[in-house]
Amino acid sequence: MFIQPIDYFLAAWFALAIASTVYVGIDQFKNNPEPRVMKWGFILVTLYLGPIGLLLYVLADKEPRPGEHEQFTRPLWKQGIGSTIHCVAGDATGIIAAAVITATLGLPMWLDLIIEYVAGFAFGLLIFQALFMKNVMGGSYLSNVRRSFLPEFISMNFMMAGMAPVMTFLMMGRDMRAMDPTELVFWGVMSVGVAAGFSLAYPANVWLVKNGLKHGLMTSRKAKAPADHGAMSMPSMSSNADGTRTDGKSHSMGAASRVTVPQLAAVAGVATIALVVGMIAPANSVNMSLSARDVGGLIMPPGMIMTRDTPAEAMVDMAAVNPNAVTATYGSNTRGDQILEPTIENGVKVFKLTVSVIGWEIYPGQTVDAYAYNGQIPGPRLNFTQGDRVRIDVTNAMEETTTVHWHGLDVPNEMDGPAGITQHPIEPGEVYSYEYTVTQWGTYFYHSHDHADRQQALGLYGAIIISPQNRADEVATDHDYTIQLGEWLEREGLTYPAMPMEGGMANYFTINGKAYPATETIDMKVGETVKVRFIGSDSVGIHPMHIHGGPFTVTAVDGNQLTPDQRYEADTVNVAPGQRYDVVWTALQPGQWLIHCHINHHTTNNNVEVDGAGGLTMIINVQP
Numbered sequence: 001m002f003i004q005p006i007d008y009f010l011a012a013w014f015a016l017a018i019a020s021t022v023y024v025g026i027d028q029f030k031n032n033p034e035p036r037v038m039k040w041g042f043i044l045v046t047l048y049l050g051p052i053g054l055l056l057y058v059l060a061d062k063e064p065r066p067g068e069h070e071q072f073t074r075p076l077w078k079q080g081i082g083s084t085i086h087c088v089a090g091d092a093t094g095i096i097a098a099a100v101i102t103a104t105l106g107l108p109m110w111l112d113l114i115i116e117y118v119a120g121f122a123f124g125l126l127i128f129q130a131l132f133m134k135n136v137m138g139g140s141y142l143s144n145v146r147r148s149f150l151p152e153f154i155s156m157n158f159m160m161a162g163m164a165p166v167m168t169f170l171m172m173g174r175d176m177r178a179m180d181p182t183e184l185v186f187w188g189v190m191s192v193g194v195a196a197g198f199s200l201a202y203p204a205n206v207w208l209v210k211n212g213l214k215h216g217l218m219t220s221r222k223a224k225a226p227a228d229h230g231a232m233s234m235p236s237m238s239s240n241a242d243g244t245r246t247d248g249k250s251h252s253m254g255a256a257s258r259v260t261v262p263q264l265a266a267v268a269g270v271a272t273i274a275l276v277v278g279m280i281a282p283a284n285s286v287n288m289s290l291s292a293r294d295v296g297g298l299i300m301p302p303g304m305i306m307t308r309d310t311p312a313e314a315m316v317d318m319a320a321v322n323p324n325a326v327t328a329t330y331g332s333n334t335r336g337d338q339i340l341e342p343t344i345e346n347g348v349k350v351f352k353l354t355v356s357v358i359g360w361e362i363y364p365g366q367t368v369d370a371y372a373y374n375g376q377i378p379g380p381r382l383n384f385t386q387g388d389r390v391r392i393d394v395t396n397a398m399e400e401t402t403t404v405h406w407h408g409l410d411v412p413n414e415m416d417g418p419a420g421i422t423q424h425p426i427e428p429g430e431v432y433s434y435e436y437t438v439t440q441w442g443t444y445f446y447h448s449h450d451h452a453d454r455q456q457a458l459g460l461y462g463a464i465i466i467s468p469q470n471r472a473d474e475v476a477t478d479h480d481y482t483i484q485l486g487e488w489l490e491r492e493g494l495t496y497p498a499m500p501m502e503g504g505m506a507n508y509f510t511i512n513g514k515a516y517p518a519t520e521t522i523d524m525k526v527g528e529t530v531k532v533r534f535i536g537s538d539s540v541g542i543h544p545m546h547i548h549g550g551p552f553t554v555t556a557v558d559g560n561q562l563t564p565d566q567r568y569e570a571d572t573v574n575v576a577p578g579q580r581y582d583v584v585w586t587a588l589q590p591g592q593w594l595i596h597c598h599i600n601h602h603t604t605n606n607n608v609e610v611d612g613a614g615g616l617t618m619i620i621n622v623q624p
């Protein structure tokens with residue numbers, strides 16, 4: 001719940017709102033002489049508007065000194081506020097109650113709005129207006145409904161005309177936690193919506209009160225003598241032809257009204273047009289067929305294009321990792337790619353992988369929320385030998401399905417991993433066993449093949465290094481180092497899967513899960529050789545990986561060994577997603593030699609160089 005600054009702001013705001021409401025409630029019932037329905041109107045609106053509701057109460061309604069309420073509330077602008085408060089208290093309560101219910105039911109946004117309108121209107125008219133006002137207005141319940149219908153219709157239409165677009169745009173904006181009633185931002189949106197509705201309904205209410213079609217503020221005093229039935233005064237604000245006001249004391253609004261039919265029709269017409277525009281216009285830019293169940297709780301990356309035809313699946317795919325799903329957090333000194341030791345069962349090497357959501361520090365001070373095998377990024381190293389029979393038991397401890405694909409390996413089709421194509425995805429809590437015989441050797445890797453654009457980008461990949469049956473087949477070197485590339489999109493404390501599309505571009509880049517300066521250093525001596533195995537375990541970009549200090553020899557491509565006459569010299573290889581290059585580099589001179597990507601932005605951390613570089617940079621430290 002508390003994952004963004006807005007959450008803390010709203011917590012403080014609602015604390016103020018509750019304090020304001022308590023004050024208004026106590027003051028209304030202890031000190032303020034007005035009908036019970038208005039007391040409750042101000043209490044509810046203060047709950048929705050917080051300190052603004054308190055301000056309206058103090059400026060327009062609270063009796064300043066004993067006996068002055070009648071005089072104090074007389075100005076038309078205060079009467080208009082009283083009338084709007086009364087409308088908003090009823091309508092907004094109906095709207096908000098309906099919003100909670102429709103969100104819980106998972107109805108599409110367009111249907112939400114219609115139900116909210118009907119509920120708001122019904123609650124406002126049938127309960128707050130006709131029922132609660134019966135004592136004030138006299139007459140039967142039905143006659144009250146009839147008499148209040150048109151003024152309530154006008155006021156409600158303006159109210160919803162303001163509230164509907166605010167709700168639609170804010171609930172279905174970047175932070176769609178706003179669709180979830182268990183989140184503070186939902187209530188924040190309701191408050192902003194009520195404020196917008198109030199602002200739009202206020203002028204109409206002033207007009208309605210001025211023309212005697214609605215009540216404004218009233219004074220209701222307790223009887224002093226037991227025989228007295230009490231007194232109620234209710235200024236009906238009507239203007240004389242010369243512009244001076246007279247304050248009549250009438251309980252019959254019909255008699256006070258001097259509005260013509262064309263005037264009333266024009267106001268009601270405009271109110272209805274405003275309502276229709278407010279309800280329908282957002283559909284031009286927001287997909288109103290989505291429901292809280294589809295996308296509620298998602299937070300979208302800044303810059304993602306979300307239009308009226310963006311489906312829920314696209315939003316789910318690109319949304320931030322839910323920080324509440326993180327089960328453990330690891331510092332920048334924790335390394336991924338740790339060798340996973342198998343157990344042997346009937347001659348089968350058994351490896352166990354568990355998929356979960358973790359916090360992973362990519363360099364000091366910068367943590368991403370990630371998906372991980374066995375709490376590591378990259379996932380643990382699987383060392384096979386050509387000819388092995390292996391089984392990998394994959395436990396899914398995430399809240400979404402997953403699978404594992406063995407990239408480049410010759411395996412039975414049902415062991416290959418594509419979700420929905422060769423296997424049912426592994427459901428949350430389930431275990432799936434992949435078993436096959438290893439026939440190849442070289443540099444391979446594994447990765448998620450269920451929503452791979454999201455899951456692999458968030459860290460679900462790891463190296464498979466397969467030794468040949470005949471060790472002599474391998475190019476021998478003094479050192480062996482595997483480089484797995486990763487890309488990250490982290491903003492405002494939230495991590496999104498990096499993707500080559502609007503709003504998805506990466507701003508952090510990692511070698512074996514770490515960005516320079518947290519990447520490892522390879523220690524060598526002059527004359528020694530290192531085999532660097534580049535793995536394109538990322539899923540966005542092609543990375544031209546370059547080594548300083550002289551050329552290297554490319555000895556294998558995608559796990560396939562090049563024959564001596566196929567091998568070639570280079571100093572840069574373009575490592576595309578999915579590709580592997582084994583290169584052999586010889587330390588010719590002492591010093592600090594870089595391995596880095598040559599897309600220079602990829603050697604920054606969010607466009608910043610830290611200790612001289614960043615991202616896809618690491619050092620080979622060569623001693624004389």
Ligand SMILES: [Cu+2]
Pocket residue numbers: 541542543544597598599602616
């Ligand atoms: Cu690059």
